[in-house]
Amino acid sequence: TNLIKILLSIELIKEEEDERKNTILDIIEFEENKFCISCWDGTIKIMELYDNNKKYKIVQILPDHNNFVNCLKMLNFFKNEMVMASSSTGSIVILWKYENDKFNKFREIKLNTNDDDPEIFSQIESLEESVKYQELIGGDFHRKKIFFCNLPEIKKYEAIDINVNRCIRALKIIGNGEFLIVAGDEISIVKLENKSILMQIKYDNCEFNCVFQKQNGNLLITEYGNICKIREFRFNNEKLLLEDISIK
Helix, strand or coil: CCCCCCCCCCCCCCCCCCHHHHCEEEEEEEECCEEEEEECCCCEEEEEEECCCCEEEEEEEECCCCCCEEEEEEECCCCCCCEEEEEEECCEEEEEEEECCEEEEEEEEECCCCCCCCCCCCEEEEEEEECCCCEEEEEECCCCEEEEEECCCCCCEEEEECCCCCCEEEEEEECCCCEEEEEECEEEEEECCCCEEEEEEECCCCCEEEEEECCCCCEEEEECCEEEEEEEEEEECCCCEEEEEEEC
């Protein structure tokens, strides 16, 4: 804790009566000192720091989502353009193009299937990009489905049921772009070439919330609601195994 120093503390939403709407759900830096911040109030706020990072200003607000904006993702597919994907509750994914110092909406898709139960609360909580297979991948928290959207024709997509008990929280592509880790109340490995589920690992009374890949290739996967517990896994590409090697 002695290594951490607070450089700037700011309030981005000040007038909401519902405290939950003050929650920031995701943040990414797209240029030096410029950030996209997704919020529970259904907006994406574009923020710029200045005066040696001591001050900030909101330079743009993107209001097109109707509900919580859960995830932001800069896409590498559009090599000569800066394009961001955002996902929200209600199965909505929007693509934004950065031009003339502002983001403009240029594509939108509602991720659902004909057999979806309208009574089930839909929430695209996580996004990942497969550069190798040119797909934007979305994980639906409640419907327990993974959506694969063709890039650049994002309106073309397919869905697979990941067959977990409760939820999907995080996605991470590993193994030279060949495999997808899905974290929720189970940890699943999906082979992207044929969209097949290779294996699933379950721990009693445990949900997983975040996946990070270390430089040595091992995966750190955090437990939801437990800030002190991180499991480390070794992925064996040849034998297609995910080995639990330690708890930190």
